[in-house]
Amino acid sequence: MSSHETIAAIATAPGPGGIAIVRVSGSEACAVADAVFRRATGSGVPESRRIYVGNLVDPATGEVIDEVLAFGMRGPKSFTGEDVVEIHCHGGTLVTRRILETICARPAVRPAEPGEFTKRAFLNGRIDLVQAEAVADLIAARSEAGRRLAMSQLEGHLSNCVERLRGAIVGACARCEVALDFPEEDVPEFEPDEVRGELIRVRRELEAMAATFERGRLRYAGARVALIGRPNVGKSSLMNALAGHERAIVTPVPGTTRDVLEAAIVIDGAPVVILDTAGLRDAAGVVEELGIERTHRTVEDAECVLAIFDASAELHVDDWHVARALRHERTIAVLNKTDIGIRLSDEAVRLLVGSAPIVRVSAVTRDGLDELTAAIGTTVFGSSCRGDADEILLVRARHHEAVREALFHLCSAEGAMGDDSPLELVASDLRRAAVALSAITGQITSEDVLDRVFADFCLGK
Numbered sequence: 186m187s188s189h190e191t192i193a194a195i196a197t198a199p200g201p202g203g204i205a206i207v208r209v210s211g212s213e214a215c216a217v218a219d220a221v222f223r224r225a226t227g228s229g230v231p232e233s234r235r236i237y238v239g240n241l242v243d244p245a246t247g248e249v250i251d252e253v254l255a256f257g258m259r260g261p262k263s264f265t266g267e268d269v270v271e272i273h274c275h276g277g278t279l280v281t282r283r284i285l286e287t288i289c290a291r292p293a294v295r296p297a298e299p300g301e302f303t304k305r306a307f308l309n310g311r312i313d314l315v316q317a318e319a320v321a322d323l324i325a326a327r328s329e330a331g332r333r334l335a336m337s338q339l340e341g342h343l344s345n346c347v348e349r350l351r352g353a354i355v356g357a358c359a360r361c362e363v364a365l366d367f368p369e370e371d372v373p374e375f376e377p378d379e380v381r382g383e384l385i386r387v388r389r390e391l392e393a394m395a396a397t398f399e400r401g402r403l404r405y406a407g408a409r410v411a412l413i414g415r416p417n418v419g420k421s422s423l424m425n426a427l428a429g430h431e432r433a434i435v436t437p438v439p440g441t442t443r444d445v446l447e448a449a450i451v452i453d454g455a456p457v458v459i460l461d462t463a464g465l466r467d468a469a470g471v472v473e474e475l476g477i478e479r480t481h482r483t484v485e486d487a488e489c490v491l492a493i494f495d496a497s498a499e500l501h502v503d504d505w506h507v508a509r510a511l512r513h514e515r516t517i518a519v520l521n522k523t524d525i526g527i528r529l530s531d532e533a534v535r536l537l538v539g540s541a542p543i544v545r546v547s548a549v550t551r552d553g554l555d556e557l558t559a560a561i562g563t564t565v566f567g568s569s570c571r572g573d574a575d576e577i578l579l580v581r582a583r584h585h586e587a588v589r590e591a592l593f594h595l596c597s598a599e600g601a602m603g604d605d606s607p608l609e610l611v612a613s614d615l616r617r618a619a620v621a622l623s624a625i626t627g628q629i630t631s632e633d634v635l636d637r638v639f640a641d642f643c644l645g646k
């Protein structure tokens with residue numbers, strides 16, 4: 186399925202740097218290298234996987250553009266599966282652009298589209314679609330947790346698991362088909378209970394996999410945690426304490442914060458954005474009212490809400506406004522200012538927040554902050570939030586959708602077996618379930634799915 190055109194792109198980030206890499210892939214890659222690269226020493230046919238030093242020249246004028254290292258890999262044992270040449274040049278914007286232009290001036294060579302090298306690796310069977318996506322996720326990872334997840338998918342953990350489950354479904358389907366095709370013959374007896382048992386095992390595994398999506402997505406992309414509370418309970422102080430720097434203005438005047446402020450932190454390796462909001466209260470001026478409106482919107486968009494109360498004071502009517510704003514299943518009650526005494530009872534807090542976990546802290550002395558970050562980690566990312574290296578988490582909506590579709594057809598097959606429907610129906614459901622799983626690794630996929638997957642890539646990858 187390899188495309189006939191040879192493609193070229195600058196593979197390194199734009200802007201000045203020590204070195205930059207221009208990559209060429211396709212049947213003309215070696216001819217391009219012959220035309221534009223002059224070895225400093227030695228002659229003869231360059232060998233695959235060896236690095237040569239020399240000059241990059243414009244064959245039209247003979248002008249030397251840069252002193253470079255050139256490196257070739259013969260297909261099919263290269264990233265794209267095609268002949269690949271890399272030119273390691275000096276990392277200047279002009280140098281790299283001139284080299285790319287010189288290469289693209291060669292016959293049958295054109296600039297690559299974003300993700301086209303990886304797309305060719307996929308089309309040539311070097312990697313599957315999950316691994317291609319993992320390449321993009323690895324490059325875009327903003328946290329250690331995201332990098333680990335992408336790396337695990339690049340190593341094939343998700344693909345292997347999906348392939349094993351698909352194999353089990355195909356096996357069950359084959360047994361139904363044999364029973365259908367040779368009902369009278371001496372084939373191993375078809376045991377409906379055995380097939381059904383196997384399908385139930387596969388379904389449970391797929392259900393567990395589908396259930397990891399929310400957690401996987403949050404661990405990769407990050408979670409938004411909103412701090413809400415009545416004026417002056419110490420929301421901004423807590424945000425500063427969690428962020429480790431003075432992000433928000435803190436004053437003893439109630440109603441200090443008007444707009445929503447953000448601070449990015451990392452909890453258990455995953456990105457978390459803390460959102461400080463305007464204090465909630467009934468009687469407020471126009472500006473504050475607008476801020477309060479924004480607080481409500483922020484609560485709706487957040488994955489977790491910290492409801493802050495003043496531990497040193499008894500329940501205040503505005504605390505009830507806060508309780509009313511809480512519709513979130515991921516809520517943590519935070520009792521702040523414990524350094525100046527505790528007058529707020531647990532019973533009172535329970536009235537407001539129900540069964541949400543309660544954490545006692547002081548933004549001033551930093552007491553209880555470790556417990557608070559641990560509680561956020563558990564609430565947002567789940568109990569095993571440190572992430573076991575082999576744990577499979579779904580990160581992409583495309584994978585989640587495919588698993589859900591496979592589950593739908595599996596349930597349907599199980600139902601058909603349960604009410605003794607014709608085996609044809611069971612086999613047809615099982616085939617559909619297998620096709621749904623094939624879409625994950627890209628064994629069966631359409632051009633528009635591929636376009637969508639590779640559209641998000643950066644140039645040169």
Ligand SMILES: Nc1nc2c(ncn2[C@@H]2O[C@H](COP(=O)(O)OP(=O)(O)OP(=O)(O)O)[C@@H](O)[C@H]2O)c(=O)[nH]1
Nearest residue numbers: 416417418419420421422440441442464522548549
């Ligand atoms: N003793 C003590 N004082 C605190 C603590 N946290 C905040 N304060 C003080 O409480 C006052 C209000 O703090 P802020 O962080 O501005 O409170 P806020 O909830 O953001 O207030 P608004 O923005 O007005 O809604 C300031 O004087 C803080 O120094 C704490 O843990 N202990």
Ligand SMILES: [Mg+2]
Nearest residue numbers: 420421441442
């Ligand atoms: Mg504030």
